[in-house]
Amino acid sequence: MTCGWRWTLTSSIAVVSSGNDVRAHSxxxxxxxxxTVLLGAANIDxxxxxxxxxxxxxxxxxxxxxxxxxxxxxLGADGVRLWRLARAEERWRPPPSLPRMLPCASLEWTDYAxxxxxxxxxxxxxxxxxxxxxxxxxxxxxxxxxxxxALDNRSTYEHVLGAARATASRxxxxxxxxASLESVHVPDAVTGITLRADEVGAVHGRQGDVFDRGFATAxxxxxxxxxxxxxxxxxxxxxxxxxxxxxxxxxVWQVRESVSVGAVCDNDPAAxxxxxxxxxxSLTLQLLPTPHAAAVTTARRRxxxxxxxxxxxxxxxxxxxxxxxxxxxxxxxxxxWEGVPYTRSYFHCVTADGHLVLLFRDADDAWYLHGxxx
Amino acid sequence: xxxxxxxxxxxxxxxxxxxALLTQRFPDAVPVPRVGGTAPVPLGxxxxxxxxxxxxxxxxxxxxxxxxxxxxxxxRAACRATTTTGERSAWIDSAGHMAPDWDDHxxxxxxxxxxxxxxxxxxxxxxxxxxxxxxxMGAEPQGTETVRLARAAHEGGAALVxxxxxxxxxxxxxxxxxxxxxxxxxxxxxxxxAAVHSATIEVRVRAPGWNERAEVVLPVTPYDLRLALxxxxxxxxxxxx
Numbered sequence: 131m132t133c134g135w136r137w138t139l140t141s142s143i144a145v146v147s148s149g150n151d152v153r154a155h156s157x158x159x160x161x162x163x164x165x166t167v168l169l170g171a172a173n174i175d176x177x178x179x180x181x182x183x184x185x186x187x188x189x190x191x192x193x194x195x196x197x198x199x200x201x202x203x204x205l206g207a208d209g210v211r212l213w214r215l216a217r218a219e220e221r222w223r224p225p226p227s228l229p230r231m232l233p234c235a236s237l238e239w240t241d242y243a244x245x246x247x248x249x250x251x252x253x254x255x256x257x258x259x260x261x262x263x264x265x266x267x268x269x270x271x272x273x274x275x276x277x278x279x280a281l282d283n284r285s286t287y288e289h290v291l292g293a294a295r296a297t298a299s300r301x302x303x304x305x306x307x308x309a310s311l312e313s314v315h316v317p318d319a320v321t322g323i324t325l326r327a328d329e330v331g332a333v334h335g336r337q338g339d340v341f342d343r344g345f346a347t348a349x350x351x352x353x354x355x356x357x358x359x360x361x362x363x364x365x366x367x368x369x370x371x372x373x374x375x376x377x378x379x380x381x382v383w384q385v386r387e388s389v390s391v392g393a394v395c396d397n398d399p400a401a402x403x404x405x406x407x408x409x410x411x412s413l414t415l416q417l418l419p420t421p422h423a424a425a426v427t428t429a430r431r432r433x434x435x436x437x438x439x440x441x442x443x444x445x446x447x448x449x450x451x452x453x454x455x456x457x458x459x460x461x462x463x464x465x466x467w468e469g470v471p472y473t474r475s476y477f478h479c480v481t482a483d484g485h486l487v488l489l490f491r492d493a494d495d496a497w498y499l500h501g502x503x504x
Numbered sequence: 505x506x507x508x509x510x511x512x513x514x515x516x517x518x519x520x521x522x523x524a525l526l527t528q529r530f531p532d533a534v535p536v537p538r539v540g541g542t543a544p545v546p547l548g549x550x551x552x553x554x555x556x557x558x559x560x561x562x563x564x565x566x567x568x569x570x571x572x573x574x575x576x577x578x579x580r581a582a583c584r585a586t587t588t589t590g591e592r593s594a595w596i597d598s599a600g601h602m603a604p605d606w607d608d609h610x611x612x613x614x615x616x617x618x619x620x621x622x623x624x625x626x627x628x629x630x631x632x633x634x635x636x637x638x639x640x641m642g643a644e645p646q647g648t649e650t651v652r653l654a655r656a657a658h659e660g661g662a663a664l665v666x667x668x669x670x671x672x673x674x675x676x677x678x679x680x681x682x683x684x685x686x687x688x689x690x691x692x693x694x695x696x697x698a699a700v701h702s703a704t705i706e707v708r709v710r711a712p713g714w715n716e717r718a719e720v721v722l723p724v725t726p727y728d729l730r731l732a733l734x735x736x737x738x739x740x741x742x743x744x745x
Contacts, residue, residue: 351592351634355612358628364616371605377727381603383615411549411581413574413682413703415727416601431696454684457697478700478727484684485573486700488727501601503703503724504576 156218161191168215175208190216233264233272236324243282243319247311250279250320254307255300257325262300265327271296274329275303280322287316294359295352296331306360375462376472377488377500378417413503415488421498424489434459437477437489442499452482459491476500535675535712545637545663546589548581555709555718557676561637561663566654568674571667573682574705576603577722579639579665583611591636594629598622599642605725611639619643623653630656630664637663644668677710683719700724 160167165179168190182205187193193201193216201209235257244250254277265272273296279287291310293302359366367383374380422444428435436456441448458477465471473493480486486503535557544560553559561567561582569575583593593611598619612635616622622643629635630653638657645653645666654673657664671677686704689697703724708717 347592347632347634350632351629354628354632354634358625361624362617363621363624364614367613367615369613381605385615410723411577412723412725413577414580414603414605414725416576416603419600432694455687455689455697457689457699476727480684480687480700482684483572484682484686486682486687486703486724501727503700504571504573 153218157191157194157216160216160218161189161194163190164188165190165193165212165216168212174212178205178209178212181205232327232330233261233268234324234326235260236278236322238280238322240321243321245316245319250323251304251308251311253323254325255304257323258300258303258307261325261327262298262303265298265330268330269333270330271298271333272303272327272329273331274327275307276326276328277307278324278326279316279320280324281316281318282321283318285318287318289314290328294356296333297356298333302357302360305357309361375464376474377415378421413486415501416504417501418499421490421500424497424499426489426491426497434475437479437497440479440487440489440497440499444499453479454482455480478503535714542661545582545591546585547578548583548585549578549720551720552578552707552718555707555716557709557711557714561665562675563636563663564658564661565663565675566650566657566673567663567665567676567678568671569665569667570669570671570677570679572680574680574703574707574722575667575678576641578680578705578707578720579667580610582665583637583639586637587611592634593637594625594635594639596622596625596629596638596640597642598640601642611637616643623649626653626664627656630660630662633660633662635660635662637665640664640666640668642667644670646670675711679708679710681706686719686721688721699726 165182165188168174169176169179182188182193187196193213196213198210198213201213205212237253237257244253261272261275272293274290274292277289277291279289281287289310291303291306293306297303355366358364365385367385370382370384372380372382422442425441425443426437427439429438436458437453438456439450439452441450456477456479459475460477461473461475463471463473474490476488476490478486478488488500488502489497490500491497542563544556544558544562546560547553547556569579580595583595586593587610594614595611596614596616598616600615614622614625614629616625619642622640623645626638626640626643629638640653645668650666650670650673653664653666666674683704683706686706688701688703690699690701692698701724702721704719704721706717706719709715
């Protein structure tokens with residue numbers, strides 16, 4: 131085995147380099163040196179080298195040649211440690227890396243038990259101060275906190291809270307905790323509360339961009355969005371498109387849990403212009419969340435019928451709408467392998483008031499208003 | 505008794521001076537056509553700029569947009585133009601209308617859980633000052649809600665566009681509609697209408713001392729999934745009835 135390490139005695143005595151038998155090589159290197167050189171490597175009684183010198187043992191090599199029992203009987207534990215050092219058998223190992231401790235604060239009480247949420251919030255407010263201060267000192271913010279309630283029945287109830295972005299703001303977390311505890315039922319009286327950060331993230335300043343006019347307001351925008359998300363007033367969504375023939379299944383809205391609104395745009399002005407050119411304004415289809423049933427009057431055109439008037443049955447108004455032009459049918463069928471077969475004939479129609487709407491007829495000859503262009 | 509009118513006369517002697525005083529003391533009361541200084545939020549549709557008093561959507565003001573066709577297309581273009589110039593825009597969609605070809609790189613799209621939460625989102629985003637354009641769709645503000653939103657827009661300096669039928673507190677009133685006879689069709693082999701190619705949108709903009717209209721032709725994005733090799737043909741595999 132080849133080891134790739136080397137070590138140096140502090141009194142500039144020797145350097146032991148790698149080799150096949152590191153311990154034997156180290157012992158050879160140490161052998162000619164006086165025993166006193168080992169005293170600096172361990173906390174050993176300094177009287178021992180003098181005692182050894184009294185019996186004629188002055189070098190590390192002479193000490194290493196003795197038996198462990200002979201040393202142990204005469205010089206005790208310190209003597210054995212010195213003997214091991216002389217034989218290069220010191221059992222020192224690099225200290226193991228300690229697991230990273232995330233900020234945590236707790237408080238327990240025994241004289242009474244709490245049931246009132248407001249009094250718990252008073253305690254949590256104090257604990258939160260410690261945790262947020264610790265996070266701020268590390269330049270981090272918590273993304274998830276866990277509240278652990280020690281209950282009077284000797285059990286523990288845990289409640290996890292999440293924020294839209296990593297933050298060390300005591301005010302933000304307190305608002306989240308207050309809103310969350312309103313809907314939480316703690317099963318018994320509380321005799322202690324522990325607050326710990328479970329997931330943390332760096333809170334660092336964003337690199338400035340001279341082309342980004344929104345850079346100056348990035349922090350304010352992010353704070354506002356995070357606050358609104360944390361208040362559970364709604365979601366921020368993005369669109370994932372599919373190749374499904376049915377329009378309502380072609381786009382899937384996905385909720386974004388955390389949002390970064392700091393970076394506004396591409397730094398390349400040419401790329402921005404290209405984006406504008408590629409995305410020229412156009413009328414796009416707006417779909418109803420669910421198609422509205424419609425009563426449709428049709429007329430025949432060669433081998434098919436087409437709508438000439440429809441009434442949105444689902445809508446409360448229910449006013450008949452005349453159709454001046456109807457293109458179609460565009461027939462779509464499929465879904466047999468998915469277990470949900472569909473058959474639709476789509477018509478896009480211009481109404482008398484100028485709207486362009488999308489109607490379809492299913493396999494049961496029922497008509498639906500699916501959406502419009504806007 | 506006679507000293508007071510004399511003092512007033514010394515302050516304001518002409519209509520021009522009165523206007524200047526009002527502009528200085530009450531900037532919000534100044535009609536949009538006379539507002540200068542700050543650049544408007546771009547529309548993204550060059551043909552419409554001359555119809556708007558400042559060439560775009562006024563910052564810090566409420567614009568009431570009566571949607572009768574084309575509003576989504578124009579406002580999406582405005583959001584994209586805003587983003588392209590390095591500012592933020594947000595689209596609060598309370599109606600839940602899904603557009604399968606939504607531009608993901610444009611505005612921040614918000615789906616609020618209720619009408620009142622849509623207005624809360626609007627107020628929060630406007631007041632932050634981090635958004636240049638906020639569009640509220642499907643949640644009509646009423647009464648004091650309009651006042652709060654308009655005040656938030658003023659504080660944050662953002663252009664607020666509400667798609668609504670009520671124009672209270674609005675500095676700008678916009679109506680857009682698709683002209684019924686402004687469609688251009690692609691005809692089929694039997695001269696029947698086969699697909700809509702484009703549509704003409706009429707936009708009318710009103711503000712105190714301002715009444716302009718403009719027309720713009722916008723293409724119509726087809727809804728159907730093209731499976732045929734010919735890009736102009738839709739999938740006509742036929743159905744079994």
